[in-house]
Amino acid sequence: MRLRLSRNGLRAGLTASAALLMPLVAAAPGQAAPAGTAQAGTAASAAAAPGACPAAGTVTQGYSGSHDGVDIANAKGTPIYAVAAGEVINSGPAQGYGQWIRIRHGDGTVTEYGHMYHRDVTVGQRVAAGQRIALMGSEGDSTGVHLHLRVRTSTSTAVRGIDPVPYLRDRGVGLPCTPGSGGGGGGTSVTAWATANVRSCASTSCGVVSSVHANESYPANCWVKGQLVNAEGYSNDKWVQLPLRAGGVGYVSAIFLKGDETGGVSRPC
Ligand SMILES: [Zn+2]
Structure with a gap:
């Protein structure tokens, strides 16, 4: 009806x-x-809350002692999506990342997205899980087109990130993933x-x-x-x-x- x-x-x-x-x-x-x-x-x-696939692509590097996040590689311009709903707290140039976006979520966690060549969102903006926030690039310290996804337990950048894989799994998203399916979807x-x-x-x-x-x-x-x-x-x-x-x-x-x-x-x- x-x-x-x-x-x-x-x-x-x-x-x-x-x-x-x-x-x-x-x-x-x-x-x-x-x-x-x-x-x-x-x-x-x-x-x-249900999460969303951050980007289609191949996981080229996982979380480890020397790598504070997970890398998802794909073609330049591949859309990047917010993995959970929240508020954009950074969007702009950042050392190493070239450009970054940071989103603070309702549970206090923060997701960071790096190396994109185009950003869709501005500081203060609210985003939904699965909302497009950027396009994949190779800006900053990067040897190929990829998304570096980092997850932090707070807005502080002083503490090392946590493993994004279990964080995503808790939100119904497994890597590699297809945007719009599984977890929170698009x-x-x-x-x-x-x-x-x-x-x-x-x-x-x-x-x-x-x-x-x-x-x-x-x-x-x-x-x-x-x-x-x-x-x-x-x-x-x-x-x-x-x-x-x-x-x-x-x-x-x-x-x-x-x-x-x-x-x-x-x-x-
Ligand atoms: Zn990386």
């Missing part, structure tokens, strides 16, 4: 979901949910057609952590089954998980998103 409704129709027909459309000024993006209201959100964040974006609250779990009983605005697009991770939201004779129990700018994730009822009943997000969480 399609859930395309006119905005006026939705507004007039809102019943249980009226609270979702309340003014959003009270909650700053990324604000923590009130204690005790985020049971589903807590459950969802207990395990690592990144998705959703477009809201009404302003709505983003909550700490897939229910109106959970705290508001952010908001989406009409006709704006947002990176999305996956969908979950949550509270049934009724509007205009339609009902929808699908909620879409969005990465939050401040880290972590939030949920918005898919009834406020364009597309099919999961807002166009095919991947369950």
Whole structure:
């Protein structure tokens, strides 16, 4: 069933979901949910969110005592994808890497991508797992076109990276990998057609952590089954998980998103 409704129709027909459309000024993006209201959100964040394949290619060098990361080689211009949702904290020139991108994820880990010849993202930008962030190159200290992927447990660069292979495995991604399959798959974006609250779990009983605005697009991770939201004779129990700018994730009822009943997000969480 399609859930395309006119905005006026939705507004007039809102019943249980009226609270979702309340003014959003009270909650700053990324604000923590009130204690005790985020049971589903807590459950969802207990395990690592689904990840995504960083790039197609051949693993030419693994993690070792002398190599702080994993190398994936392919042709110049091969797309590089964020392995997990998060916020871009660096994007620009970097010693050794030529250029680098660093993404901080909701669990505090940081992924680093090096040697690319083109970057798609800027500092402060939120990205979804599987969102394209760069194109593979051979900039910096590099002898061939490849992605150097490094994973850190914090934003500090003083501590050596951890092995990306088990990190990716925990997120459902094995190397080598095919972008868009396995793990979190390719990144998705959703477009809201009404302003709505983003909550700490897939229910109106959970705290508001952010908001989406009409006709704006947002990176999305996956969908979950949550509270049934009724509007205009339609009902929808699908909620879409969005990465939050401040880290972590939030949920918005898919009834406020364009597309099919999961807002166009095919991947369950
Ligand atoms: Zn390397």
